[in-house]
Amino acid sequence: MSIFEYQFMQNAILTALLGGVACGSIGVFVVLMHMPFIGVCMSHAAFAGALLGLWLGFNPLIGAFVFSLLAAAVVGPLADRGELSPETSVGVIFSLMLGLAFLFMGVMPGTKSGALELLWGSILTNTRGDVILLALVAVLVVGLIVAFYKEIQATIFHRGMALSVGIPATAILYGILFLTGATITASLRSVGGILIFSLILNPAAAAYQLTYSMKRMFLFAAGFGVLSGWMGLLFSYLFNIPSGATIVVTSSVIFLLAAVFSPKRRVKGWQAKPLAEAGHD
Amino acid sequence: MSETIIDIKNAVVSYRENVALQGVSLRVKAGEFVGIIGPNGAGKTTLLTVVNGLGRLLSGQVKVLGHRLVPGNGRSLRKKVGYVAQVQNIDPRMPMNVREVVMIGRYGRLGLLSRPGGRDWEVVDEMLELVGMSHLARRPIGHLSGGEQQRVAIARCLAQEPELFLLDEPTASLDWKAQTDILELVREVHEARTLTTLFVTHDLGCLPVACDRVVLMKAGQIWGEGRPADLLTSENLSHLYDMPVAEVEKRRAENIPV
Known part of the structure; x- marks a missing residue:
């Protein structure tokens, strides 16, 4: 029987595909x-929220979602108004969330296997329900990016400028934070609370090295996210090593290769090209 | 007689405990070119944010282009108001080219869920031509110099087809040549497009000669307004910048920024 005929492996492959697309796109x-800094806080808050759910007996994913949005609601405006530097925000919220996570884990009765699964992630134990949730989130993320691409592009470029031309940039920002929370929550069980942020950041950071077109950056980031998931899954299977960690290490290797071979490191040479050839639409 | 398109009455704006505008009143007629000058922290930028509906009024009344501004209703107004800020610190690796950045000016008018069409790209190319940036249309925006970025910002504003043109220290941190080029471009654009222009600066040397009227601001209040020749006397500038008259005269004679 081929390994691909097992349902757990089919679920894992689909999870890597959908999680890669959602995490890569959010990473942009x-x-x-x-x-x-907001992403780091949100992902660790999601981990703490999931553990609270496990401890108190409600769905851990609801806890993860609520906690990640709460972290964004606290850190975002504080950093936005310049009342706290991003580094301070990370220092305070990140350590608080890890502290809460380990506190919930400590007071949780019985075995800690569920908690450890959320900590390290386990893509091979994903259920069809997990895949459906991730599919919904991935479709939501991609659909909203396509529908509101021009508003998103303007908000990313400069939020104040987007506001000044009449784009609802504040609503777009909060929409982005909401999607980030949803993506982190849906991917938490597969990659784990400690590692999820790497799968968000690394594929997008790799794509950022390779193009001056925002559309291509979204496509590359989603592609690298899927590639990280599938390659990580393959290595995890071949060498019998933890899947979540392998996926994240693979995404880091992709980033390093992109950084080394980045055409953006050769700005002078790029600028010397004829404009028609250099441009991107 | 020209219609009044900006009518601000007793506007008060504060950021927490700092009162940025203290009972400011100002009327501007269609087609006027108004220079707003004053030291740092005078409330000049806040006054512009009140005009484009981004400022949060504590009290007072603001009516711009027929819109009576109340919290939350400024978005439809902003589609008609072009705003050029100081040179922005743009990420050199930002994945957007000059043409795409100018197109952002069209987005507010296009509305949600609609895509730019051929006519929008024509307007963008026309505005790039107007500001002399067509040859760099496909360059990544982060690769431009400060002066070039300000030209792009002006093109983006014009692509918006605004009725009101707000410029907030557009020449700050630019070299002398770029400053004079931008001032000349602003004058040309104001005249060619029959816009109403508000130009904020803290630097007297950067006040466009095209100004019909100058507003002096200090500590969140309008301290004086009138024709530049009447208002920009050494005595007035001495009061405005808390500097002895002799020092103001010396600096003006030596062309040192006051």
Whole structure:
């Protein structure tokens, strides 16, 4: 029987595809809007929220979603108004969320296997329900990016300028944070609370090295996200090593290769090209 | 007689405990070119944000282009108001080219869920031609110099087909040549497009000669307004910048920014 005929492997392959697309696309916002600090806080908050759910007996994914949005609601406006530097926000919220996560884990009765699964992730134990949730989130993320591409593009470029031409840039920003929370929540069980942010950041950071077109950056980031998931899954299967960690290490290797071979490192040479050849639409 | 298109009465704006505007009143007629000058922290930028509906009024009344501004209703107004800020710190690797950035000016008018069409791209190309940036239309925006970026910002504003043109220190941090080029471009655009223009600067040397009227601001209040020749006396500038008259005269004679 081929490995692909097992349902757990089919679920894992679909999870890698859908999670890669959703995480990679969300990562473009994180990279271009310079908000990795918000993403880090949200992903660790999701982990803490999921553990609270496990401890109190409600659906961990609801806890993850609520906590990640709460973190965004606290950190975003504070950083936005310049009342806290991003570094301070990360320091305070990140450590608080990790502290809460380990507190919930500590007071949780019985075995900690569920908690550890959320910590490290386990793509091979995903159910068809997990895949459907991720599919819904991926369709929502891609659909909203396509529908509101021009508003998103303007908000990413400069939020104040987008506001000044009559684009609802604040609503777009909160929409992006909502999608980030949903993506983190839906991918949490597969990649794990500690590692999920790498799968958001690395594919987009790699795509950022390779193109001056925002549309291509979204496509490359989603592609690298899927590639990280599938290659990580393959290595995990071949070498019998943890899947979540392997996926994240693979995404980091893709980033390193993109950074080394980035055409953006040769700005002078790029500028010397004829304009028709250099341009992107 | 020209119609009044900006009518601000006793506007008060504060950011937490700092009162940025203290009972400011100002009327501007269609087609006027108004220079707003004053030291840093005088409330000049806040006054512009009140005009384009981004400022949060504590009290007072603002009517711009027929819109009576109340919190939350400024978005439809902003589609008709072009705004050029200071040179922005743009990520050199930002994946957008010059043409795409100018197109952002069309987005507000296009509305949600609609795509730019051929006519929109024609307007964008026309505006790039007007500001002399057609040859760099496909360059990544982050690769431009400060002066070039300001030309692109002006093209983006014009692509918006605004009725009101707001410029907030557009020449700050530019070299002398870029400053004079931008001032000349602003004058040409104001005249060719019959716009109403508000130009904010803290630097007297950057006040366009085309100004019909100058508004002096200090500590969140309008301290004086009138024709540039009448208002920009050494005595007035001495009061405005808290500087002895002799020092103002010396700096003006030596062309040092006040």
